[in-house]
Each structure stands twice: as C-alpha cells, then as structure tokens.
Amino acid sequence: MKFKFNWKIKAALAAVVLIAAAIYGYQYYQGQQEAKKAAAVETVPVTRMNVKSTVxxxxxxxPVNSVEVSSKVTARIKSVLVKENDTVTAGQIIATLDATDYEEKRNQAQYKVSNTKAKYDRAKYLYSIGADTQEELEDAKMNYDTAVSALAESQSNMNEMTIVAPMSGVVVGEPQTPGTMAVQGNSSPTVIMRIADMSxxxxxxxxxxxxxxxxxxxxxxxxxxxxxxxxxxxxxxxxxxxxxxxxxxNVNTSSSSSSSSSSTxxxxxxxxxxxxxxxxxxxxxxxxxxxxxxxAEKNDALVIPLSTLKTDTNGSYVIVKNADGSQENRYVSTGIYSDEYVEILDGLEEGEQVVSTYVAKGTKTSSKKNDRGGPPPM
Known part of the structure; x- marks a missing residue:
C-alpha cells in the first residue's frame, strides 16, 4: 500500500509541474509575441508646423493684350514694313496693299461725280426757266448724290491701302509676305500679322x-x-x-456632342x-x-502625416499608441490638407504618438497609407 501511495503522489506532482510549465511557456510565448508586435509598430508624434494647402x-x-491685324478690303499685300519681334507703336505704318484696282475705281467715281454734277447744274438752270420739270430736277440731284457717295466709298477703300498698328507692342510671329492676297471678312479674314503687348x-x-x-x-x-x-x-x-x-x-451648345459622350x-x-x-x-x-x-495657409498648426489618417463611415480617425503600449482608434477633426500633412483641429494633443506603420504576421514592415482619394470638403 505504501508503494502505491508514493507512486500516486509522484504522478500528481509531475502533472502539476507539467501544467505549470505549460502555463508559463504559454505566457512567455504570448509576452514575446506582444513584445515583437510592439516593437514592429512605428509611430510619429503629433507636432506643430506651418502648413499650406494648394490646388x-x-x-x-x-499676353493680356494682343490683336490680329487684318485688312478691311480684299487686296494683294504690296509691302510689309516690319518683321517678327519688331516693336511697333500705335498708328505706325506696318504694311501697304496694292491699290491699283481701287485707284481705278476711284478715278471712275470721280469722273461720274463731275459728269452728274454738270447734268444737275444744267437741270437746275432749265428748271429755273421752266424748261425742265420738278421730277427731272430731282432725278438729276439723286444721280449726283449717288455719285458723290460712290466716290466717298472709293476714297475710303483707298485709305485702307495703308495698314497701321492698332496698338503698341511686339510683332509676334512672322507676318504675311508681299504678294499674299489679304481677304477681308468677318469669319475668317487673312491675318497679316499679330501684335502683342508683352509687358x-x-x-x-x-x-x-x-x-x-x-x-x-x-x-x-x-x-x-x-x-x-x-x-x-x-x-x-x-x-x-x-x-x-x-x-x-448649356444644352443648346452641347447637344451636338452630348449624344456621343453621354455614356462616358x-x-x-x-x-x-x-x-x-x-x-x-x-x-x-x-x-x-x-x-x-x-x-489656405496656417502657421504653427497641429499636424500629423497624411499617411496616418484613416477614414470609415463615422469619419476620420488615427490609431493612437498610449504610454502603456496599448492602442486605440481616435476620431479627429481636420483642417488644412497639404501634400504630406493634415491639420488636426480636435481629437489629438501635441506630443501624442500616432501609429504610422504596422507589421502583419509573417510579413515585413510596411507603410499603411490612407486611400481616401483626396481631402474632404472644408
């Protein structure tokens, strides 16, 4: 009986020792894992700096002021008196047009004015002596007035043979060469040259x-x-x-292209x-x-790296590492966003540590960046 009793005591003691060793081993393992985990986490302090937001x-x-120089009449360019990069002043002659055709039209208009003037003077005399009717006098006057108007138009066209700079500035780009036909028009006139104020x-x-x-x-x-x-x-x-x-x-201006891009x-x-x-x-x-x-810009703002900020359905938050090594999710209010930092308006204090990196089991240390796609509206 004594032998059996000693054997049972020894077996019980051995079991107790094994259980104690297992518990100690588990606790030691857990402690080691926690230590590794704590060592793997990297943090950055909440700090102050000048922060700036940009778009x-x-x-x-x-140039603020520029102009395309065109002709008011259709004629061939006779001469160009300036070249690219030349500085010109308003009113300066910069080109001339071939006036041959318009000069001929002006001479014809001048002849017609002289002819209709003579007929009008004769009609006035005949009317004064009763040899012509009122209607004949009025017709002669109308023909004369029409000829004077045509002459004025011809003279105006002749004045357009000289092209002057409408503003002071620099000739930008090469002007048209002599011999080019300068076409008038409201939609697509020939641009003789461009002048810009480069100041x-x-x-x-x-x-x-x-x-x-x-x-x-x-x-x-x-x-x-x-x-x-x-x-x-x-x-x-x-x-x-x-x-x-x-x-x-504007549906009126975009309707022509909306059908092709409506699905995109x-x-x-x-x-x-x-x-x-x-x-x-x-x-x-x-x-x-x-x-x-x-x-936006603010000096001495409370900031954290943008990569430490995370979001969920409740808002923006960070992982704070407390003094005892524990971690907690802390929701924050944000202000100015820069390329690398975000201003914290509420939720953190200067000097607190926020988690910036973590290690997943079996992997190397990596940065955990926020994938929020840009700052929220401010």
Whole structure:
C-alpha cells in the first residue's frame, strides 16, 4: 500500500509541474509575441508646423493684350514694313496693299461725280426757266448724290491701302509676305500679322471641379515652365470663369456632342486666369505653366502625416499608441490638407504618438497609407 501511495503522489506532482510549465511557456510565448508586435509598430508624434494647402493646375502663358491685324478690303499685300519681334507703336505704318484696282475705281467715281454734277447744274438752270420739270430736277440731284457717295466709298477703300498698328507692342510671329492676297471678312479674314503687348502676361489655367471651390480671386500662386528649369515664377488669381470649359450646362451648345459622350463620364474643368509677374520678360506666349495656387495657409498648426489618417463611415480617425503600449482608434477633426500633412483641429494633443506603420504576421514592415482619394470638403 505504501508503494502505491508514493507512486500516486509522484504522478500528481509531475502533472502539476507539467501544467505549470505549460502555463508559463504559454505566457512567455504570448509576452514575446506582444513584445515583437510592439516593437514592429512605428509611430510619429503629433507636432506643430506651418502648413499650406494648394490646388494644382496646368495652363498656357498668353499676353493680356494682343490683336490680329487684318485688312478691311480684299487686296494683294504690296509691302510689309516690319518683321517678327519688331516693336511697333500705335498708328505706325506696318504694311501697304496694292491699290491699283481701287485707284481705278476711284478715278471712275470721280469722273461720274463731275459728269452728274454738270447734268444737275444744267437741270437746275432749265428748271429755273421752266424748261425742265420738278421730277427731272430731282432725278438729276439723286444721280449726283449717288455719285458723290460712290466716290466717298472709293476714297475710303483707298485709305485702307495703308495698314497701321492698332496698338503698341511686339510683332509676334512672322507676318504675311508681299504678294499674299489679304481677304477681308468677318469669319475668317487673312491675318497679316499679330501684335502683342508683352509687358503684361496671364495664365489661362484649367482647374478641376473638385478644387474650384477652394480657389478665390486674389490668391497667390507659383508656377514653373519647362524652358527655365529650377526657376519659380509668381502669379495671382484675377478671374474665375462662371462656366466650365465646354459650356456643358448649356444644352443648346452641347447637344451636338452630348449624344456621343453621354455614356462616358468626363471631368469638368473651369478656366482660372492668373496675372503673371515677369519683370525680366522671360516668358513667351503658349508656354505651358504648371501652377500651384495657395488656397489656405496656417502657421504653427497641429499636424500629423497624411499617411496616418484613416477614414470609415463615422469619419476620420488615427490609431493612437498610449504610454502603456496599448492602442486605440481616435476620431479627429481636420483642417488644412497639404501634400504630406493634415491639420488636426480636435481629437489629438501635441506630443501624442500616432501609429504610422504596422507589421502583419509573417510579413515585413510596411507603410499603411490612407486611400481616401483626396481631402474632404472644408
């Protein structure tokens, strides 16, 4: 009996030791896993800095004032007195037209005036002595007046043989060459040359409809052009179009194209005009400008990296790592969005740690970025 009793005690003790070892081993394993998990999480502090929100757009450089010089009559160009890049002043003679045909018409009109004047004078005399009727006198007067009007028109056409600069500026592009037929017209006249005032320039930029609400007249902007690498120019918003670039809201103007594009969603853009600072006169018409419009700016703002911000159906939140190593989801109110940071208006304190990266089981450390597709409306 004594042997059996000792055996049972030893078996019970062994079982207790095994159970204790298993519990300790499990707790040790769990502790190690938690330590690894805590070590794998990277955090960034909530900090303060100057933050700026911008709207990106692409536009084209153009002079504020420019004009296309055309002829009011159809005639062949006789001479061009200026060339590309020449500076001209308003009223300066810049080209002449061949006046041969119009001179002949003016001579004929002058002859007709002299002829009808003589007939009118004779009709007046005959009427005064009762030899002509009132009707004959009136016909003679009408013929004379018509001839005078025709002569005035011919003389006006002759005056158009000399082309003068309608404004001061620079000849942009090559003018037409002598011998070219300059055709008059309201729809598609021949452009003899273009003159632009290059002292003041603008950018005509296209801004996406998702950003246009943040753009205001008077906002400052910076831009670059490919021709001057590393140089940044400044500009200011001067005008915001009240209609989109395609006037798609107007069914009368867009009906012809709506049928072909009705099944395809298109991006809506609005024209924004910016006045350009170019004191060195480096920029040329039609250069492509990549614009950054400063829509909001705040100094000493409470911020976190944009990559740490997450969203769900309840709003925007971050994962906060507490002093004891625990983590919690914290909902926040946001303000200005920049390219890399977002302003926090409420929900976080300066110095708190927010989780920026995590490690999934069996994987390497990776950044967990927010896929929210742009800042929400402010």
């Amino acid at each position: 990106s757009a692409t536009g084209t450089i153009r 003041s320039k603008q950018i005509l930029a296209k801004v996406d409809e998702t950003d246009i609400g943040n753009v205001k007249v008077g906002q400052a902007a910076t831009f670059t052009v490919d021709s001057f690498n590393g140089k940044t120019f400044t500009a200011k918003v001067s005008k915001i179009s009240q209609t989109d670039t395609s006037n798609s809201w 969603a298109s991006v809506i853009y609005y024209y924004v005009t910016l006045d350009v600072d170019d004191p060195d006169n480096l920029l040329l018409p039609s250069m492509t400008a990549r614009v950054e419009i400063n829509t």
